[in-house]
Amino acid sequence: MLxxxxxxxxxxxxxxxxxxxxVNDANFDCSATGFSLxxxxxxxxxxxALLLRSEGFEHYRCDRNISMGMNLNNMSKMLKCAGNDDIITLKADDGSDTVTFMFESPTQDKISDFEMKLMDIDSEHLGIPEAEYHAxxxxxxxxxxxxxxxxSSIGDTVVISVTKEGxxxxTRGDIGTANIVCRQNTTVDKPEEATIIEMNEPVSxxxxxxxxxxxxxxxxxxSMVTISLSSELPVVVEYKIAEMGYIRFYLAPKIEEDEDETKP
Amino acid sequence: MAGIETLGILEEIQSLVSDKLQVPTLSVAILHGELVSYKWLSRNYLVSSNAAKRLLQEFVEKHGSGLEVVYTLSGWLKSGPPNYHIRLVSGPKLAEAEQEFDGSCSVQVYSVQTSIPKDPAALWNAEYVQAEELFKQHTTVDNCLRDNSLGSYFKLGGYHSYEPLGRQQSFFRFCGISNSFVKRSVEGTPVSISNQLPKTAGSPGHLSSVYQNTKVPQSQQTKVQQPSQKDVKSEYNGTGIHGHNAKPPADKEKVLPVPLGKKSVQNGKNPSGAEGSLANFWGRASAKSKDCVPAGNNNIIPNATGWYPFRFIACFSAEADICAREAVEVCSSDDDGRDVNFKRASSGEGGRKRRVVFYFSDEDEEENKDAVNLASPKSKSSLDQKQSTKIPALEKSNMNFDEEIEDKPKVKEGIADSKESNQPLREESSVTGKSTKTVSSSDEKVQSCIPEIDVNKKDTPTVAAPSSPKRRKVLKTRIDVRGREVTEVIWEGKETEVKKADSSTTTKTENSALANTVNRPPAAKKSPATGNTAPSNPTGKAGSKKAGNLKDPKQGNILSFFKRV
Incomplete structure (x- = not known):
């Protein structure tokens, strides 16, 4: 019971x-600690990698670990039926091949139930080691x-370089090149406008x-994004979800080769 | 509209048309000169298309005897589903054709000529050549195509493609691209049209001669050369009135220099052979073979079939679009050290064939040029009518062109898009940059995607195999006993480790687009030989952008960083 x-x-x-x-299809893993993907x-x-910790839910009940394979597009379709202010409840029975989304309007005068079929997805769960990032x-x-x-309107790739400058x-493209430098800026009024750079060593x-x-x-x-870079690791782009967890994107870098320099 | 100036034009038309009458068989060039269409007229004399039509009408009324007139009929067809139909009809058949239309239909003069060409393509060939020349003019010269008075173009588009709105739109889009293409060509070196023109099959000769006769204002800048008669003549085998009409394909191959670096728009999507495409309209004449080399040396391989009733279908396939895009790309990468010659051959037999030839002229690769041919079966009507081309020996890149010719064993590295070839080789993906589609085989590890490069195999057609780093897929094309082209895909075991590193020489078509994302401006220079500003580089940025990075050889794989649990 979930x-x-x-x-x-x-x-x-x-x-x-x-x-x-x-991602098209993914397994949502529910455990006592939270809801993750x-x-x-x-x-x-x-x-x-998504984590919504159980503390963030008003009510969280997960009797046993359960993995629900969902087509994210379908799930998105269902969730679009929910109002922005609605309270969403996810329900699944043990052994069931469906999941139910229940949407309650804030005033409780409208309650919708959407049942979505689950799917079997071969998941490849990767172990992501904790790492020290260079920047x-x-x-x-x-x-x-x-x-x-x-x-992206100019080129296909972005080179992210962190130096003490910022x-x-x-990027470079057929029409030209572009460089955007963001310097550290911690003196703003609002913390969500700050740019903070922690650098152990330069990385590009x-x-x-x-x-x-x-x-x-x-x-x-x-409002904030955290970009963690290390020369031999995928970049991590992390968006914190207030009080609940995070969504992290890992992206393998492009392999740089010497002839990059020789290219026209 | 009948002003003094108009009268002058009328006279000129008369001399244009009837002069040819008197010396009907002097040369092919003259034979080609006999056609005056409203579009040509409108561009040539900078009058509006409607005025041009009326001029022609007037001309026909005054001097019509002894001349053949082609009319444009447009209206709703009686039979079948309501269909707005535009038809070109010769004078004698006009009444008959009118019967087929429901109610009233508009009848306008399309062109005036001494005789009805066997090949309908000849009807707009001149216009195409004209447009071509306008495009080629130096950028500082304002002509009717540049000053945004694309009247004659739009006229055509708007005029002949009522029913398919979408097509119209694409037509306009195409025009827009064409414009940008023109502009971009500015960056390149000034185009030398001079050695081009004579080589275009037949028709250009006509045009240029016409130009000289009439002192067309626009053409002054371009210094159109007198048509080289020998080219034309060699082409003319006397079977038809029109030089390129009834020619056996073999002759054509000789005569028609297929421009390197030009891509031809292949309107493979046309529903039937009898239907022309807008691309033809817009561009050069080829009714059946449906390829349209946008800029320049066109091969005209029409099948000489009756051209009436000839139906125009505005067919702007995506390819036209693509073609335009490629054109842009080519132009933009002119300074790169490589020549990418891209050619689409039209061919039928169910499949389509395109080929792309890349010539990389990097020093390190020296004579090892990697040519990628995307080929597909030849046109239905003419298996033999491959667009073969002859290349002026002068230009280096052209010399390679011979190798591109399918018939020849010299083809260096080719990828044929035949049915049996694997999907990544699909032309659309690699050429047009839509390669994301083809690349979808996500399971392939990036490592395996590293393009293999065959630097040294110059004389064998090879295709790097995407899936195996150690072996390569070699595509061999030969001509079988029956004269058909046979493309075989052969795995050739070969050590390619060393070459992996050298991804700049990647020739794998499937990667080409992707590789370009990395090697940013992928040296896609059009061969100078073509001398035109035409499009040729399939793998430019547009392509790579869309291609995404799915198979980018340089894109790392997340699995190489994180272990499965």
């Missing part, structure tokens, strides 16, 4: 919007989204902007 009641239903909607473009995109270049950049998520969007996003990595752009779909979840 029953999760989330007062802030819009949060689940935003989560779905953030990951449904990257880990999935790779179909090309195995990016990985998304960690915290910046406003909207700013990051803007940068990715802008750069963090530089650069190349990523596909296509993925970065789909990561930024999670921007509504958090």
């Amino acid at each position: 029953e999760l009641r989330l007062v802030q239903g819009s949060l689940l909607k935003k989560v779905m919007e953030a990951i449904k473009d990257l 880990q999935a790779m995109d179909s090309s195995h270049v990016a990985l998304v 960690i950049v915290r910046m406003p998520s909207a700013e990051f989204a803007r940068i990715c969007k802008d750069l 963090v530089k996003f650069s 990595l190349t990523f596909a902007l296509r993925y970065m752009n789909s990561f930024t779909k999670a921007t509504p979840l958090s």
Whole structure:
């Protein structure tokens, strides 16, 4: 028996919007500690990890660990039927092959039930080791989204370089090149406008902007984004979900080769 | 509209048309010169298309005797589902054709000529060549295609493609692209049209001669050369009135230099052979073979079939779009060290064939040029009518072109898009940059995607195999006993470790687009030989952008960082 009641239903909607473009089908794993998901995109270049801790739910009951395979597009369709202010309750019986989403309007005068079929998905759960990152950049998520969007109109890849100067996003395309440098800025009035750079050593990595752009779909979840870079690890783009957990995107860097320099 | 100036034009038309009458068989070039269409007229004299039509009408009324007139009929068909129909009809058949239309239909003069060409393509060939020349003019020159008075273009689009709205839209889009293409070509070196023109099959000769006769204002800048008569003549085998009409394909192959670096729009989507495509309209004449080399040396391989009733179908397939995009790409990457020659051959037999030839002229690769051919079966009507091309020996890149010719064993590295070839080789994906589709085989590890490069195998057609780092898939094309092209895919074991590193020489088509994402401006220079600003690079940015990174050889894999639990 599984029953999760989330007062802030819009949060689940935003989560779905953030990951449904990257992943088609995924297993949602429910345990006593929380509701989580880990999935790779179909090309195995990016990985998304979601955690919604049980504390964040108004009511959380999970009798035994359960893994529910869902088509995220279908789930997103169902969740779109929920109002932004609705309270969403997820329910599943043990051994059942369906999950039920119940939407309650804030005034309790409308209650909708949506039952969705589950699917069997072969999940490849990856162990993600804790790692020390060479550089960690915290910046406003909207700013990051803007940068990715802008750069993707010029090139396909972004080089993220963190130096003591700041963090530089650069790209090149047929029409030219672009460089955006964000300096550390902690003196703003609002903490959510700060750009904080922690750097142990300089790092420069190349990523596909296509993925970065789909990561930024999670921007509504958090005002800040944390980008953790290490030269031999995938970048981590993390959006904290207030009081509940996080959504993290891992993206394998592009392999840099020497002839990059020789290319025209 | 009948002003003084108009009268002058009328006279010129008369001389244009009837001069040819008097010396009907002097040369092919002249034979080709006999056609005056409203579109050509409108561009040539900078009058509006409607005025041009009326001029022609007037001309026909005054001097119509002894001339053949082709009319444009447009209206709703009686039979079948209501269909807005535009039809080109010759004078004698006009009444008959009118019967087929429901109620009233508009009748306008499309063109005036000394005789009805056997090949309907000849009807708009001149216009195409004209458009081509306008495009090629130096960018500082304002012509009717550049100053945004694309009247003649739009006229056509708007005029002949009522019913399919979507097509119209795509048509306009195409026009837009064409414009940008024109602009971008500015960046490149000034185009030398001069050696082009004579080589285009037949028709250009006509055009240029016409130009000279009439002192077309627009053409002055481009210095159109006198048509090289020998080319034309060699093409002319006397079987038809029109030089390129009834020619055996073999002849054509000789004569028609297929422009390297030009892509031809293949309107493989046309419903039937009898239908022309808008691409043809827009571009050059080819009724059946349906390829349209946008800029320049076109191969005209029409099947000489009756052209009436000829139905225009505005067919702007995505390919036209693609083609335009490619054009842009080519232009943009002119400075790159490689030549990418891209050609789509039209061919039928159910499948379509395109080929792309990349010539990478990087020093390190020296003579090892990697050519990628995307090929597919030849056109229905003419298996033999491959677009073969002859390349001016002058240009280096052109010399490679021979190798591109399918018939020849020299084809270096080819990928044929035949049925049996594996999916990644699909032309659409690699060429158009939609490669995301094809790349969907997500299971392939990135490592295996690393393109193999065959640097040294110059003389064998090879295709790097996506799936195996150690072996490569070699695609061999030969001509079998019956004269058909046979493409075989052969696995060739070969050590490619070393070459992996050198991804810049990647020739795998499936990766080509992707590789380009990395090697940003993928040296896709059009061969200078073509001398036109035409599009050729399939793998430019547009392609790579869409391609995404799914199979990017340089894209790391998350699985190489995290272990499965």
